[in-house]
Amino acid sequence: MAAKQFEMYECCSQDCDLIVEVVQPECCEQGGEFTCCGEKMGRLEEKTADFKTEKHVPVVEKVDGGVKVTVGSTPHPMEEDHWIQFIEVCSAGKLYRQYLKPGDPPEAFFPIDADGLVAREHCNKHGLWKN
Numbered sequence: 001m002a003a004k005q006f007e008m009y010e011c012c013s014q015d016c017d018l019i020v021e022v023v024q025p026e027c028c029e030q031g032g033e034f035t036c037c038g039e040k041m042g043r044l045e046e047k048t049a050d051f052k053t054e055k056h057v058p059v060v061e062k063v064d065g066g067v068k069v070t071v072g073s074t075p076h077p078m079e080e081d082h083w084i085q086f087i088e089v090c091s092a093g094k095l096y097r098q099y100l101k102p103g104d105p106p107e108a109f110f111p112i113d114a115d116g117l118v119a120r121e122h123c124n125k126h127g128l129w130k131n
């Protein structure tokens with residue numbers, strides 16, 4: 001199956017944290033298979049619904065001068081072994097990404113309009129989430 005723009009793939013080895021993103025989709029049917037550590041990489045599914053008490057779905061809020069994106073409706077932990085690695089928004093053909101580290105608040109500010117944007121975040125334990 002051909003890889004699509006903005007899809008993310010992760011290494012399936014427990015010793016590797018590599019994630020790659022498709023910037024330019026391919027035009028052939030054979031492409032879209034990436035390997036790392038000798039194994040086929042797995043596509044990160046964009047999850048949209050939480051079934052745990054800890055929340056992951058990004059919450060977009062209009063604020064002065066832009067938007068604030070928080071993960072999630074109950075703030076996500078930002079601990080050494082479990083944290084939000086990045087928050088990103090795509091709006092009007094532009095991609096904005098804020099990288100985070102343990103100890104940071106699980107939120108990001110982007111100086112853009114809130115209309116029609118899609119927000120995603122990646123938790124190191126629970127994967128990729130979209131609003």
Ligand SMILES: [Fe+2]
Binds near residue numbers: 054076082123125
């Ligand atoms: Fe998580």
